[in-house]
Amino acid sequence: xxxxxxxxxxxxxxxxxxxxxxxxxxxxxxxxxxxxxxxxxxxxxxxxxxxxxxxxxxxxxxxxxxxxxxxxxxxxxxxxxxxxxxxxxxxxxxxxxxxxxxxxxxxxxxxxxxxxxxxxxxxxxxxxxxxxxxxxxxxxxxxxxxxxxxxxxxxxxxxxxxxxxxxxxxxxxxxxxxxxxxxxxxxxxxxxxxxxxxxxxxxxxxxxxxxx
Numbered sequence: 001x002x003x004x005x006x007x008x009x010x011x012x013x014x015x016x017x018x019x020x021x022x023x024x025x026x027x028x029x030x031x032x033x034x035x036x037x038x039x040x041x042x043x044x045x046x047x048x049x050x051x052x053x054x055x056x057x058x059x060x061x062x063x064x065x066x067x068x069x070x071x072x073x074x075x076x077x078x079x080x081x082x083x084x085x086x087x088x089x090x091x092x093x094x095x096x097x098x099x100x101x102x103x104x105x106x107x108x109x110x111x112x113x114x115x116x117x118x119x120x121x122x123x124x125x126x127x128x129x130x131x132x133x134x135x136x137x138x139x140x141x142x143x144x145x146x147x148x149x150x151x152x153x154x155x156x157x158x159x160x161x162x163x164x165x166x167x168x169x170x171x172x173x174x175x176x177x178x179x180x181x182x183x184x185x186x187x188x189x190x191x192x193x194x195x196x197x198x199x200x201x202x203x204x205x206x207x208x209x210x211x212x
Contacts, residue, residue, distance in 0.1 A: 015129025020049060023130050027100055032123040035101035035116070040065045045096025045131050053206050054137040055079075056128065057097045057179055058146040062111050065102035070095050075181040079143075082180070082196065086203035092210055096131055098150035099124045121150050132172070139165070139209035140172050144179030163202045173209075177202045 016023050024044040030036060043060035046069060063073030071079055083090050098121050104111040116124075128150055132140070142148040145158050151174050152166075161176045168174050183199055186192040 015126055015133055017130060017133065020045075020131065020134055023127060023134070027127050030100070030127070032126060033101075033120045035099065035103050035120060038104070039101035041068050042100045043068055043070055043097065043102070044100060044127070045094055046070055047090075047094030047096075048092055049094075049135075051092065051094035051135055052138040053092070053141065053209050054094045054096065054132060054135055054139070055141040055143060056147040056151060057095070057143045059097050059099040059113075059116055060102045061113060061181075062102065062104070065111075070097055074184060075179065078184055079180040082200050082203055085200045086206070088203060088206055088210065093206075094131070094135055094137070096128065098128055098147050100127055116146060118149070121146060125150055132170070137172060137209075139206060140168075140170070140174040141203075141206065142174055142176045144177075144182065147179070148176055163198070163205075165205060175202065175205055 016026070018026065027042045027044050030042060036042070039060075043064045045054075047054075057071065057075075060070060061073045061075065064070055064076070070076070080090055083093075099116045101124075102111070103114045103116050103120070105114050106112075140151055142151050142158075148158055151170065152168055158176060158178060163175075163177060165173050165175045177199065180199070183192075183195055186195050
């Protein structure tokens with residue numbers, strides 16, 4: 001049974017309305033917020049054009065910013081392994097981020113991830129909403145707090161609804177879970193394998209939606 005959440009409209013009420021290829025090209029020239037100034041390039045979503053499941057993360061990381069593809073860095077590799085263990089082919093899904101440019105602070109030669117703010121998420125929802133409208137997925141997967149905010153239109157404590165599939169104003173069931181980068185930070189802790197197993201179990205909830 002879906003859990004009903006009392007949330008305002010999602011951040012993507014108004015959105016781009018072109019096909020994915022046209023949106024991707026247009027996003028490369030996006031100036032809706034200032035994150036484009038420091039990022040190397042836009043990192044648009046990728047995956048099956050008829051995907052029934054759309055996974056949404058926070059933003060591209062350093063590696064994604066360099067290569068121009070989502071979820072190809074350490075968190076992406078971790079996600080790939082968990083999807084495989086859950087019996088899900090990444091190629092059957094569409095992966096994107098709430099924010100399409102890498103936001104970071106410089107520490108010497110290193111670029112350290114910095115969480116996008118509410119305004120940046122809302123501005124970039126123009127593209128996220130366009131992806132959702134074009135794909136019309138059967139299930140959205142919110143990976144972490146920023147994605148949850150973008151999809152539900154309200155700050156939620158991910159820990160409170162983690163693992164639940166909730167009804168939202170968008171009308172699309174949404175699975176709330178953690179971002180894989182959060183699980184990477186548990187490495188070395190006694191509960192690291194337990195947390196990974198919990199994440200895999202949550203990802204298994206995707207399968208019925210992929211199978212229709």
